[in-house]
Amino acid sequence: MIKSSVHVSGLISSSLSTSSQAINEGYSCYNKAILAPAFNADVGQSETCGGDQLLAVILDRCCATEPPNDPSTPRILQSANASQHSSPESTVTERPSRNSNAATNDPNSSAPDSESPVDVLPVTRELFDSCLQKVIPICNTPEMRRLIQKYKQCPKETTRYEPFVELANYALECVKSLELPELRDVSTSNILFHVNYKKGIKGIDDVYRFPDIVLVPLASAQRIHDNPTGNWKECAEHVDTTRDGFNWPDVLIAGEMKWHKSTLECPQPETYDTGSKGSIRPIPTRADAPGFASILPRPPASGSVAPSGVSIPPSSTRSGSTQGSTPSVIKAHGFETPSGSGLGCKRPGDDIEQRSSKKSTADKIGTDNLNEPSPQSKVNHKTKEGMLDAMLQLSINAAEMLRCSLGRRHAFGMIIIDTVVWIWWFDRQGPIQSEGIDFNENLPRFLVFLLAIQRFDLADWGFDKELDPSIPLRHASSSQPTPQPVEYEVNKKGGKLKVHFTFDIKKQMHEVFNLKGKSTNVFPVAAPGEPTLVAKLYWPNRNRPHEVKIIEHARKNEKLLNHLPDARGWRDIDPIGTQRIRDQLGISSNSPRHPRRLVIIVFEKLFPITTLRGEFLVFAWLQCIRTHYLLWEKGIRHLDLSLGNLMIRKMDSDDEPKYYGVVNDWDLGDNEKNLVESRKDLTKTILFTSLDLLQPSSPGAQVVQRYSHELESFIWILIWVFLAVEKGETNPTQEVHKWQTSDPGASHTDRSLFLRKPYNYIPHNEWWCQWPMARDVAKWLDDFIEAKDMARANARAQAVQAKLVDANQVLSKNEVSNQKDSNLDETPEERKELLRGLLKTVNKHIAELTPPSLEIDDL
Structure with a gap:
């Protein structure tokens, strides 16, 4: 679950607004000069x-009440009609109790449901x-x-x-x-x-x-x-x-x-x-x-003290x-x-x-x-x-x-x-x-x-x-503390699951060094009678579908079980999350970003796809592409494909171990067919984002994410492996080192240059046999982008001639007016033809070994 997590989140046309970088695939070092561009961007949107x-809110945390079991809710006095057991599914009109996550621990719940609105009143003075x-x-x-x-x-x-x-x-x-x-x-x-x-x-x-x-x-x-x-x-x-x-x-x-x-x-x-x-x-x-x-x-203003008993005006x-x-x-x-x-x-x-x-x-x-x-x-x-x-x-x-x-x-x-x-x-x-x-x-x-x-x-x-x-x-003690063993209870279908771990910050399988964002931590845990497990602790947006729900929906297709993660347990630790302080301060309605909640999910352990070498990695990559296509046709979309999200599952057999490509990390996914997203909310891994989506656009624009964008991300993942992965570790060649940028414009420029002249790039020695295939795939992608651009230009010219659009109006290729736009995604036939074209290009160099479970009609 090692993941590069540089996200496009905010004004893509001008700057990156998040400082997320994953260890091992992130910054070359962590000194101030290297961190400055991304962290300055985050502070710039404070x-x-x-x-x-703020003083009133801080004081409110110190009211004399029962001590909390966890920090999910501030320690505050309840008014007489405030709910003492408000669940995250209900709308809270008073300040919530510390039991606000009670509903997420329901053992009879097959999946969490913490997406309903919660209102926390501003603190009075x-x-x-x-x-x-x-x-x-x-x-x-x-x-x-x-x-x-x-x-x-x-x-x-x-x-x-x-x-x-x-x-x-x-x-x-x-x-x-x-x-x-x-x-x-x-x-x-x-x-x-x-x-x-x-x-x-x-x-x-x-x-x-x-x-x-x-x-x-x-x-x-x-x-x-x-x-x-x-x-x-x-x-x-x-x-x-x-x-x-x-x-x-x-x-x-x-x-x-x-x-x-x-x-x-x-x-x-x-x-x-x-x-x-x-x-x-x-x-x-x-x-x-x-x-x-x-x-x-x-100068001091007369009468500057607000009357007692009212909220200090958030304005x-x-x-x-x-x-x-x-x-x-x-x-x-x-x-x-x-x-x-x-x-x-x-x-x-x-x-x-x-x-x-x-x-x-x-x-x-x-x-x-x-x-x-x-x-x-x-x-x-x-x-x-x-x-x-x-x-x-x-x-x-x-x-x-x-x-x-x-x-x-x-x-x-x-x-x-x-x-x-x-x-x-x-x-x-x-x-x-x-x-x-x-x-x-x-x-x-x-x-x-x-x-x-x-x-x-x-x-x-x-x-x-x-x-x-x-x-x-x-x-409390002047002695040097050591990591302590933890027994932690999470939900699972029909009951509870207790996992055990001793957390060591230096031995995490994955972490992200950032100021804001999902901030994912992945670390090993264990539970009796379970396979090898890992826990994923992170801060997803509260407005997005729950990852466990998306995975359960996807796993209803039993043919895909080997190619999807298996969530063994979960817990919404802090369902209200970052909304709480903003509600108390009275600034939630003007916040430029969505609130986040703290979630832990326990998964069966998977392995990075870069564990494999040569054609075996390409086979697993192709399995991920097919899995992704089958789910897309069912309305289940991933929307943040990256190298860290492509994993393998190892299965023992009588002859030799079997490996299955797995599309992992569905925390930014969608299963509700919401094709359009606000530009400012678009969250992607820049290094693997479609060049189309990196085009400059107005902050308030509505952007559609198409299947072609996702397929292009798969291609950039494979190219990056050949040019940047050596013996399972990230070690970019000199030509592509600058691809690890937080600047969408620079990423678009540098990778566009590669598509035009892929023969100027040399892969690591271990991928030399696969490099001719990669160059052909790059040529196929370049031809597709050029044909698409030409078709759009012709369509626009005809629309201008027919006076259907203003000739002076400048729109990004992906801007749409609303969710009902009939041209949001490619048609099923177009999507299949796209996939057919890519598979045909790959199969010129390698005979694809397609599991029967991933067979697609006419492909």
């Missing part, structure tokens, strides 16, 4: 929310208002004011790390003693902030990341300082670089700090109160967005890409700001004390259009590059956090510029960024954030103790 609303009142006395203490002033006197970025940590940890110590009966007690993990910028944290492929500041449990701090009895204060003040490094499961928040002004002259309020002193916009997330250096505090910050959307209560990206106020703090000419492995070379280029600073303040003219670098580093760190523990739901991040903190939420639907909190002017709000996270349990941090029981040990 959503935004109001700062007060009564608790937020109450907590604001409670922290006011702490804000006005002389020591708190002194620590803020100490921080403001530091002129360089690196000199601010320790004062910020000292300030934040002092605040944590103060709010710990507050009596808050509405909330849970302070967590026994005793969280603390820690300076980290000189000590790397080892992540994927043993690459080190260097977050400036981290939030960790006390046990982790004791462990890295080799001081198992060290108290909270000792560990909080101990920042030497001789210590050991943290591990990513230790990290609860990763923070990046930048600067804008060297002198922070804005005065503290004479007395802190609960009123907001103005909104600070979310950071624009794209390099071409204006206003990077002008995200400055606005205060709109969901969507921060590069284009404009919050309704804040002016456009170029801010009108008071003179002398601003972000950042560094004198021109001062060199930032940074390691070369962490800071971007972008710090050496470009300037912002800045407001004139006051005479006493020096301004950093590279704030824009600094912000972009901070967001890139933060997103990569978040991907490490989401990856580090099996089933982790979400991760937190912070960007700190001068006295402003932006809080980030990362999950598999994408990043959410809050408005900024100025801890100089809006200190009470910063303290409310701290008192809330101080009461978080492991589920609130996104961890799943049932899937990863090592996490409680790591966060």
Whole structure:
């Protein structure tokens, strides 16, 4: 189940909007420069929310209720008429209980059904208002004011790390003693902030990341300082670089700090109160967005506090890409700001004390259009590059956090510029960024954030103790934890199935390093009386048919059983998934992407098709093509063919082992004959996507996926095997190394060149005998594309002449007006002729061994 998972998801004509890459078939390495294009694209489509609303939601997770069994639903108070056992099939009009997945565990259910709508109400602010009142006395203490002033006197970025940590940890110590009966007690993990910028944290492929500041449990701090009895204060003040490094499961928040002004002259309020002193916009997330250096505090607005008991208006910050959307209560990206106020703090000419492995070379280029600073303040003219670098580093760190523990739901991040903190939420639907909190002017709000996270349990941090029981040990004991055995219960037809595994992140059969997307993990599991099994844990879109349903539908054709995966068990772990936080924030309706749910499916173990060599691989490939065709004719479509999705099943026999080609991974499939999909929702593996579908198109266009597109994907899979697979491992030849791109346009250009001149490419030695066949198949595909283009051009010319279409209207080849278009797919006769043409070309070089079960009339 090794799978290359670069997905076309978003504005295909301009950029890739997902950072998914599978290990072994993905990035050549995992340093920041290689990851930057894909991760920047993901951050560029982040959503935004109001700062007060995010604080209200975070507080709501800490309400004093029964502890959760899993992190599927936040810990929140139920209103009197809220369902205590709401199922994912029903529409929830109150906040759901933690038993929201009960219906998916029905032993009499033959397949899951968690696709019906679920509504989670936005969180109201009564608790937020109450907590604001409670922290006011702490804000006005002389020591708190002194620590803020100490921080403001530091002129360089690196000199601010320790004062910020000292300030934040002092605040944590103060709010710990507050009596808050509405909330849970302070967590026994005793969280603390820690300076980290000189000590790397080892992540994927043993690459080190260097977050400036981290939030960790006390046990982790004791462990890295080799001081198992060290108290909270000792560990909080101990920042030497001789210590050991943290591990990513230790990290609860990763923070990046930048600067804008060297002198922070804005005065503290004479007395802190609960009123907001103005909104600070979310950071624009794209390099071409204006206003990077002008995200400055606005003058305080009178009457800015919403009345108690109502939801904080979600319109205060709109969901969507921060590069284009404009919050309704804040002016456009170029801010009108008071003179002398601003972000950042560094004198021109001062060199930032940074390691070369962490800071971007972008710090050496470009300037912002800045407001004139006051005479006493020096301004950093590279704030824009600094912000972009901070967001890139933060997103990569978040991907490490989401990856580090099996089933982790979400991760937190912070960007700190001068006295402003932006809080980030990362999950598999994408990043959410809050408005900024100025801890100089809006200190009470910063303290409310701290008192809330101080009461978080492991589920609130996104961890799943049932899937990863090592996490409680790591966060409670100063000893180094080891992987723990797991017994996990899933559903199966007519009952339950208990599988056993000990998860080791370095021994996965397949994983994807990404910020958002399906994020598939495949790892071995075992169950008594079952064959060798694997588990697939992933985040499919909630709006798509369930993979188990599609497979069960396909397996009704008993002739195809050997050529399809066998789902032995499943469990919808978190049916509401990423929709929950967006509903609570009030931004779901504007989200640019569909919500995702967390699912685990247990399969019989299959083997990569690249296990085979020579003609045996071609035979298995042909079996997959025939299986795919037979299912397509029954209305069951795969829609994401890739090398990783073509597997083999090994069957022992008296004479010799038998191998069957298997079309695997149906999580993006469809069995409802929905041929048309919105361009922005089109999810494909770029490397194997039909050139037709990679053509530029408008984001809102409706696109049809035809059988010819799928057949073309099979061809690109075979060509890629010959040019990039050596001894079962991915090792692209020099000519095709750049095919592994996240740019649809580049992929179209490079592979089109191959079709025109395949004789310029040389395969790996082990495929030399099959290469003449591959060149003939490439010629057949090139002829088909040329004939199709010519036929479309002639048809358009006739339509223009007949005045049926506007001669100036430009449409992609695959754009359609609606689902009822009569020309959505090729006709059955055309599909059979296409397959006949390909098989005829292949059979000139190899005598196909067709199993009787895959025989097709006239083929």
